[in-house]
Structures are given as structure tokens and as C-alpha cells.
Amino acid sequence: RAEAMDPITERLVDDAFRESLNAWDVSNIAWGLAQLQVRDEAVLEAVAQAAARLAPGLTTQGIGNTAWAFATLGTEHLELMEALASQAMRSDVLPRFKPQELSNVAWAFATLGTQNEALMAALAEHILEANMLHRFKAQELSSTAWAFASMGISDPALMRGLSTAAIEPDTGRRFSAQSIANLAWAFAMLGIPDVTLLETLSARMMRYDTIHSAKPQEVSSLAWAFAHLGVRDAKLLNALAERMISRNVIKQATAPTMANMAWAFATLRVPHEALMRVLARRVMLPDVMADLESQHLVNIAWAYATLELRHVPLMMALADQAMERHMLPTFTPQGLSSLCWAFAKLNIHHQLLMSTLAREVMQKRVLTELTAQGVANLFWAYAKLRFRSQKLLGCLMGRIMQPGMLDTLTPQGTANVIWAFAKLEVYNAEVMATLSEHVVRTAWLFGAQGVANIAWAFASLATRDDALMSALASRSRDVDVLEAFTAQGLAVTSW
Incomplete structure (x- = not known):
């Protein structure tokens, strides 16, 4: 229990006590703090400093556990992470890493957003040269793929190896819904349309025990991955939709999860009306609507417009949320353009919204960043809704006439x-x-x-x-x- 740690955490901020600890002690303490979700800043700072100092004595398990602990607690300590990376890359340490330890290190750096290309390259090289992938468990394969994709590191040889290992039947039997979703998401993020892998992941997700254990985030991530890669798997999408709208799942769905789900089905032009109806009902709940960020809001509006599902109550609720003072400055130029387009596509006249968005579009921060296609969408939307604003039209004309703009249209x-x-x-x-x-x-x-x-x-x-x-x-x-x-x-x- 966390309260049982109080006497220990008090001692951890004592310099003399920390001096008596060795590398293994500090690694175990970090792991324990993460397990108990202890987030005392002073304690974590003290442990991080001690771990950084003792890093040269850490084993591969110690490196993995320490990195995992700080990532789990969401605490980035640059000095510590640099020390862990240096220790991990030592020629006498790297060959000793086990699959779980390697995946933990990669996952931790990615989760914290700590960029270290040298470390990731060393991990990838060792995984391949030591022919380790056949020993990776499903979670280790997916965590490693997720980590590289999250950091935007595309290593073709590693991704091919991960795909080959994941397709093997004896590995696939142990794939959870989370592992399937993370692996698909990783390949989608890196723009790798591995058809064989996607077919395998689709079949595994549709197994009864797997699909019925999938959480909202896993369902939407898998749908998003297939949509991002332009793969229209009708059976899988129907299974994902049915899972999402089940009572115990939809009530746990967050705003970003539902936005991604709607975007995926619209991108693939799959009009699953039951899904979209249930998503709309949940999105309109006050607590969910309040959690929408501008990009989520835009994606939802765009999805319903693309599928030509004219859900007026939803669109009105989205309009009200979009006009909140704290929300308007967070819209990107593309987001403003897409939102206007969505209302026009559905022929929903909302004078106040269009006036508000017009004022926002004319802001210098937006106008100077609008793409030619964004300008065209705005022209079309305001014309479709017969909304006349000489000032807005003048601004849009000025933007579209800038050198080179028409050539990109x-x-x-x-x-x-x-x-x-x-x-x-x-x-x-x-x-x-x-x-x-x-x-x-x-x-x-x-x-x-x-x-x-x-x-x-x-x-x-x-x-x-x-x-x-x-x-x-x-x-x-x-x-x-x-x-x-x-x-x-x-x-x-x-x-």
C-alpha cells in the first residue's frame, strides 16, 4: 500500500541514506514507487539523481525496470534517461538484454518522448543481429513496434522482422486486443501497408475471446490504423463497430477514442448507422463534450458530413462547443476550414457559428497558414450556405492570389x-x-x-x-x- 511507503519515502530524501544504496537497490525502489503510483516530486527527483549516479552499475534488468518505472509515473528526468541510455549501449551490456528488458527500455523512452536515436538504433541493430525476435512475446513485439513508431523512427529491417515474427502462428495465439491494436497502429503511423500482417491481425481480433475483451481505445486504434492505411476490411470494421456500441464499452469511450472511431469509418466510407448514432448520443453528454479538443471536434463533424449523416442535434452541440472562448484559438487553419465544410456539406445553417469562424479565419495566424485547398473549402462552404461577408471574401481572395497558391490547388x-x-x-x-x-x-x-x-x-x-x-x-x-x-x-x- 502507498501509505506503507511513507517512512521509506521520507528516508529517500535523506542524502546520507541514498549514499548507502547500490544500483540494484535504487532500481528496485523505482520499480516499487511505480507499482504503488507514488508521485511525490521530491522523492522522484532524489531517486532519479541516485539512479543516474549509479547507472554504470545497473544490470540490463535494472536499466529496464528503472526506465519503465519513470515512464509509468510520467516523470522525465533527462540526466537519468541519458545515463540509462549510455549504460544500455555499452558493448558489454547490450548483448545481455532479454526481450522484455529491451522492449521496456524502448517503450519507456517513447512514452516519455525522450528522443535518443543512438539508443534506438543500437536496440534495433542488436535485436536483428542477435536474431532475438523469435523469442519475443506478443506484448514485446507490439511494445517495440509502438515505441519506434511513436518516436517516428522507421527502421525497415526491424519492422519487417517484427511483422514476420508477429505473423507466426505460435506467436499469434498469445496476442491480446491491446497487442493487436498497438502493432497495427505502429505500422500505420510509419505508413507501412503490410497487407499480410493486417490480414493476420484482423483475423486474430475477430476471435470471440479477443474481440469481446477489447477496450474502447483498442477498438478505435485498430479502426484508425486500417483507415490510415486505406484498408477497407468490412468484416473487421463491422466487428469493431458492434464491440464499440455494446453497453459496457461505449460508456467507457473517451472523446478522442470516439473521434478516431468516427474518423476511421468516414475515411473508409463505411456508413455504420448504428455506430454513428451511438457515438453521437455519447458525444453529446455534457461531460464528454467538455473533454473534446478542437481536433476531436473537427474530426467528428467531418466524419458525419463525409458520411452524409445529418445529425442536427449533434452538429448544434458541436457548434456551441466550438464557439467556447477557450476553444477558438486552438483550432488549426485546416480545422477551421474542415468545420465550415462539414456544416455546409450537411446544409446546416448556423449563422452565429459561421460568423464566429469567419472572424477567426481572418486572424493573421490563420490566414497566413491556410493552404490553397483550405481556402477553396472555405469559399465553397460559405457559398453553399449563402453566407456573404465582403471582408472574409476579400481576405480569402488575397490569400488564394498569393504566388504559387493556385499551383497547389x-x-x-x-x-x-x-x-x-x-x-x-x-x-x-x-x-x-x-x-x-x-x-x-x-x-x-x-x-x-x-x-x-x-x-x-x-x-x-x-x-x-x-x-x-x-x-x-x-x-x-x-x-x-x-x-x-x-x-x-x-x-x-x-x-
């Missing part, structure tokens, strides 16, 4: 900007001329919808541009565009 984005001008009945000769020149140069990239929208916009604004119309006419005769025209698109273009 997608054809659809270009068409949306031009369409927005016509929809809002806004005409600026210089801007329209520049946009026209851009379209003429890139006409071969536009699809049927883009051709129709641009032609309609220039005609609606009574703007004659022979070069533009000639380029659009030529593009509309191309087989791929001609066959893609809807009846309405063809009629609009002809008009």
Missing part, C-alpha cells in the same frame, strides 16, 4: 472557388482573369463536374472569356469527360 478546388464567386454573385476582374488563365493551362485535369461548374460560373457572372470557353469545350469532348457528364452537367455546360 486541386482541379476540384479551383472549380469550387470559381463556383463560389458565382454563387455569391461576387466579381473581381483581376481574380477571375487569373483563375481563367490557370484553368486554361490545366484544362486537361478537370473532370465533367469541374467543367460544368466553371462554365456555369463564368456564364452566371456574364463574363465572356473565349480562351477559357474554348479550353472547356475541348476538354468536354474528351471521351473520359463526355462519358462522365450527368444530364444536368451536360445541360449546364451547353447553357
Whole structure:
């Protein structure tokens, strides 16, 4: 019990007592403090200093336990971590590491966000050269993969080795839901679309005992990983959705967990209505809504809009939360653009929200960081909702006309900007001329919808541009565009 440690913790801050300890003593004390969740700053500082001083005498188990302890307590002590790394990399120490000790060290440095590329490279090299992976347990494989991915370290040879070891049947039988989720998450974070591994992890997660033991975080992490890699596994996604909406699971789901789940299903275009309905109901709970960070809020709104699920009560609740004074400054430029797009996509008119977001967009910190696609989405959203603000439009026009911006805009984005001008009945000769020149140069990239929208916009604004119309006419005769025209698109273009 933690209270039983009080006499001991009192002695730990005594210099003379600490001087009597050896490396093994300090390692055991750190481990005990972590097990009992003792977070007394003075005590941890004293133990960290002692451990750093005695690090040259630590065994591999001592290194692993000490690193694990401070990571578990969320206490980063740079001097200690540097001392542990130096000891771990010694030529007479590194070969003695066991799989669990290695994974503990990697996990600890990643959990604390303590960057030490030399240490991670040494660990990876030793794991491979000593052919250790066949001895790694499931948790050790997943923890190691998670650690490297969390630190953004991509070691192709190590990741191949981890994948091969994880696919082996005798290893797979011991995989928990957490190990499966962490391993998939790691490969997704590093952008490694290992299809065989993902298929194996999918099959393991769908085992009855595994899926029914999965926690909300594990469910959403696995869904996120598959979505991030663009892998649409319908059976797995359905199993994950059913697990998430079960009563004992959804009531434990946190705001970030639900945001990731919604984002994953929307990214893969899987409209699981029961899941989205349950997620909406829980997100709208006051305590959950209050925990939403701006990116979570944006991801949820974007997900429902992408899936075209018009849940008005949810969107109104998200709007109220977005307008909280503490929330507005935390939105990224992309986040503001995506939030506006979501309300427009669902055709939900919220005058106060759009006015508030417009003011935020016009802030220098946002406007100067908006991408061309972000500007295009804002143009489209405000035009779709018929929200007219000359000041906002002026700011957006100024941004999109900056050198090089149009060259980074997608054809659809270009068409949306031009369409927005016509929809809002806004005409600026210089801007329209520049946009026209851009379209003429890139006409071969536009699809049927883009051709129709641009032609309609220039005609609606009574703007004659022979070069533009000639380029659009030529593009509309191309087989791929001609066959893609809807009846309405063809009629609009002809008009």
C-alpha cells in the first residue's frame, strides 16, 4: 500500500541514506514507487539523481525496470534517461538484454518522448543481429513496434522482422486486443501497408475471446490504423463497430477514442448507422463534450458530413462547443476550414457559428497558414450556405492570389472557388482573369463536374472569356469527360 511507503519515502530524501544504496537497490525502489503510483516530486527527483549516479552499475534488468518505472509515473528526468541510455549501449551490456528488458527500455523512452536515436538504433541493430525476435512475446513485439513508431523512427529491417515474427502462428495465439491494436497502429503511423500482417491481425481480433475483451481505445486504434492505411476490411470494421456500441464499452469511450472511431469509418466510407448514432448520443453528454479538443471536434463533424449523416442535434452541440472562448484559438487553419465544410456539406445553417469562424479565419495566424485547398473549402462552404461577408471574401481572395497558391490547388478546388464567386454573385476582374488563365493551362485535369461548374460560373457572372470557353469545350469532348457528364452537367455546360 502507498501509505506503507511513507517512512521509506521520507528516508529517500535523506542524502546520507541514498549514499548507502547500490544500483540494484535504487532500481528496485523505482520499480516499487511505480507499482504503488507514488508521485511525490521530491522523492522522484532524489531517486532519479541516485539512479543516474549509479547507472554504470545497473544490470540490463535494472536499466529496464528503472526506465519503465519513470515512464509509468510520467516523470522525465533527462540526466537519468541519458545515463540509462549510455549504460544500455555499452558493448558489454547490450548483448545481455532479454526481450522484455529491451522492449521496456524502448517503450519507456517513447512514452516519455525522450528522443535518443543512438539508443534506438543500437536496440534495433542488436535485436536483428542477435536474431532475438523469435523469442519475443506478443506484448514485446507490439511494445517495440509502438515505441519506434511513436518516436517516428522507421527502421525497415526491424519492422519487417517484427511483422514476420508477429505473423507466426505460435506467436499469434498469445496476442491480446491491446497487442493487436498497438502493432497495427505502429505500422500505420510509419505508413507501412503490410497487407499480410493486417490480414493476420484482423483475423486474430475477430476471435470471440479477443474481440469481446477489447477496450474502447483498442477498438478505435485498430479502426484508425486500417483507415490510415486505406484498408477497407468490412468484416473487421463491422466487428469493431458492434464491440464499440455494446453497453459496457461505449460508456467507457473517451472523446478522442470516439473521434478516431468516427474518423476511421468516414475515411473508409463505411456508413455504420448504428455506430454513428451511438457515438453521437455519447458525444453529446455534457461531460464528454467538455473533454473534446478542437481536433476531436473537427474530426467528428467531418466524419458525419463525409458520411452524409445529418445529425442536427449533434452538429448544434458541436457548434456551441466550438464557439467556447477557450476553444477558438486552438483550432488549426485546416480545422477551421474542415468545420465550415462539414456544416455546409450537411446544409446546416448556423449563422452565429459561421460568423464566429469567419472572424477567426481572418486572424493573421490563420490566414497566413491556410493552404490553397483550405481556402477553396472555405469559399465553397460559405457559398453553399449563402453566407456573404465582403471582408472574409476579400481576405480569402488575397490569400488564394498569393504566388504559387493556385499551383497547389486541386482541379476540384479551383472549380469550387470559381463556383463560389458565382454563387455569391461576387466579381473581381483581376481574380477571375487569373483563375481563367490557370484553368486554361490545366484544362486537361478537370473532370465533367469541374467543367460544368466553371462554365456555369463564368456564364452566371456574364463574363465572356473565349480562351477559357474554348479550353472547356475541348476538354468536354474528351471521351473520359463526355462519358462522365450527368444530364444536368451536360445541360449546364451547353447553357
